[in-house]
Amino acid sequence: MPLHGQNIIGKSTCGKGSDTFRAVDPSTSQALETDFHNATQAEKDQVLALADQAFANRPKDPARTVELLNRCADEIEEVGDELIERCTAETALPAPRLQGERARTCNQLRLFARLVEEGSWIDARIDTAIPDRTPLPKPDMRRMLTPIGPVLVFGASNFPLAFSVAGGDTASAFAAGCPVIVKARPAHPGTSELVGQAVQKAATAAGMPEGWFAMLHGPGRTTGTYLAKHPVVKAVGFTGSLSGGRALFDLATSRPDPIPVYAEMGSINPVFLMPEALAERAEQIADGFYQSVTLGVGQFCTNPGLVVAIDNEHLEKFVAVLCQHVKQMVPATMLLATILDSYEQGVQSLSKAGGVEVAAQARQAPDRDKTQCAAAVFVTDAEKLLDDRSLSHEVFGPSTLIVRCRNTNQMLEVARHLEGQLTATVHATQDELDRCGELLATLETKAGRLLFGGFPTGLEVCASTHHGGPYPATTDGRSTSVGTGAIERFTRAVCYQDFPQNLLPPQLRDDNPTGIWRLVDGQRTK
């Protein structure tokens, strides 16, 4: 079926605007078929009014949310090969990667469905009345999490499925009981439309109120800004650049009524290689590191952009093996010409920085018409890194900076110098562990996920996932964008005092009809 190129507004599609654009295949720099219509002012306002109304009429039975989430997964699978084909054309990501990402997208929708079905996530707490308490009677108090209201989601370009139209933010907002307005990434409008249609079908089939889901095309700086400032929108989810995330945060916090912005903006994901581990396994670690830093052409927010180790022959060995791999790497197509531009600027800037050596660049020249980049390895000394904050800035792509330290104290000093990170990794031998306490304690204050061994790319989606970290990794380091914990972002607590049983939400009634875990007078019971 040909793409319609329109905005999705509840059960309808609409493309009244004359402002259109086309997707570009980054591997050819050629425009792809279908004109996509940027949303008009009237279309934006219609979406906002519908979301407001939909939230007012929100279904109170969690079973509807469960059905919505499961049907979203089913409908996305139903799109079949067409989705993978269009997405490959728009992103140059290979089909197997996108098949895996589609599986992750559907898995996380179903994971949230199970979470809502089980029901205990609402953190129900009950303190029963003591009418004859002195000097004052104790009232009956019952509290649970409730949905925050309509959520605005900005999809990520590097996860066109798992962090876009029906990605993590949409799944967790739906799970929390919120309507969702997606501002589609202009980088993959066809993929967005196909997934948006799937969600549209799912919302209709699950009987959600009209306007529970909408997807609009339009530039971030105008359409995105307008939506984020609008009083109907109660929270924002965003994955993208530091400048984009910060701009959104600034405008949302300067609203007359500020709202939370969960912007996940990136990170250099430092990897600390302790000397004994490096002495034992320099080559093996280099092989694994190379896989991680070049995975998905380095276009992951968990891409390891910094290596910290003591300057000795084992580090030399690590660098030599890594450089050998990198030199032989075939140039690969990035997602977008603008991402390639940023990458090249970052690489240029490191190349020109005093005290930074270019240790390796891919030998084969990249083809600009194919939006190709060349992987790169840089080396510097700890003093230089500590002296020049710009060396710690993220270069989004397959580039990494190796920092030579004089000793473990200096490795600790580098750790202390770091800004907020999504992840931090330590490789150490069993014997070295006892000496890593201070380093680990420091990294714990800097990063949301600490890895012992392994590499930060390839994030597991589960209850224990924490994908977040102090600023500038995110604008809200308390919160995660991946895993079931993400549901809490789109909630607020409400306390019901002295409510009659029949007016309480079922989750808070004495007989616990939903069978969830609750804290009742200080005891956890079911």
Added chain:
Amino acid sequence: MPLHGQNIIGKSTCGKGSDTFRAVDPSTSQALETDFHNATQAEKDQVLALADQAFANRPKDPARTVELLNRCADEIEEVGDELIERCTAETALPAPRLQGERARTCNQLRLFARLVEEGSWIDARIDTAIPDRTPLPKPDMRRMLTPIGPVLVFGASNFPLAFSVAGGDTASAFAAGCPVIVKARPAHPGTSELVGQAVQKAATAAGMPEGWFAMLHGPGRTTGTYLAKHPVVKAVGFTGSLSGGRALFDLATSRPDPIPVYAEMGSINPVFLMPEALAERAEQIADGFYQSVTLGVGQFCTNPGLVVAIDNEHLEKFVAVLCQHVKQMVPATMLLATILDSYEQGVQSLSKAGGVEVAAQARQAPDRDKTQCAAAVFVTDAEKLLDDRSLSHEVFGPSTLIVRCRNTNQMLEVARHLEGQLTATVHATQDELDRCGELLATLETKAGRLLFGGFPTGLEVCASTHHGGPYPATTDGRSTSVGTGAIERFTRAVCYQDFPQNLLPPQLRDDNPTGIWRLVDGQRTK
């Protein structure tokens, strides 16, 4: 023992500055003894450096936190009558009220001690590894909440004990494992010093790192601003005015690294009186309402400043009874001359607003030298309220505005018009309940605590408490400032991937040595 008038910096006291001030007894407008030294730049910087260092050396054993919290309560009780006497002199709040508030303060410190002792609040989640999973092995992932870092607390003037130096914010920040810097309210510096000394002793006795607690004197606009902007400070707790809270929020969110600000700023706490309830019990409700609106000279953030009801003879009866009480009320001393000024401005502004009648004012003239105010009752029509947003602004003190509606639809319209509130109350008969669904659903989106019957003042402190609400009630409606849920404000999650058992926090180890409730592979176990 005479007051020292100095700043509390870890185990020391320091008052090197020549900029001093005195407390004023609002009931006489006379200055009280002791010059208090505003913190110098060097003192502020010393406090920040110590807090940073203290957090880096934070004790990992929760037993230390438990001891700190319990000892704080013990030491505050140990101060004895001197605390109540000084506090009465500084605030004009009567001794029985302050004795009750001291009990609440100590109870909430001990409540948090029990929470930390029990330990499950850290929300531990464990997903164990599946090394042979295909296509990729599943790593071992474990997650828990950890302290966010040094917290800056601004005490409230209306709760000189329960929401000041060792109040709710300090208790919850300590409980979360964070060092605390208190910017003392200039309104009650002697009370602050006495409580600050108690906390200082408790911190020393509990063996906390030097600088775990500090208390500085100084103006909010300079000292407070400097501290809130400083990179060492990772979160802010504030209770006070909308303008003060918003200013803090704006500067904290515009930091290079934005931090969370939990400002609880006030509310008009609407009370909806449904017609049958009013027909049955107009006089009884008016009696209770009068007690609530004048409690503590109306100086509660939960003070009911708005009544919404249908215009009929039963409302007339309610207004008549309320006005009779108010007219006979003896003028009472407010906390501060500036609070009295604001109150008088608010009352003036309502008196002059078109379409608003002054239904009653206390007959006896207040004495300005005694910082006295006169309670007031205003009446207006729903149309007028809907038309003039300024009528919904908080007037902090014993004043309330009664809104006459034509019918229940108009009552609903008023509910929809409201801004964010800490509380909303509905009085209805059993028969009326079924017809209140839409009203309750609307109020649920507006307020953090919904009361069925009763009055919003007199908040129960327990696990189910939610004292928070959408802006402008607070700057973060997701969160509560009262009750054990407040501990979450000062935390962030950290995930440990593939960590060896001995490097994991005890709460996340396989054998669960702390015996807490955890979510292990999707099952809640202990």
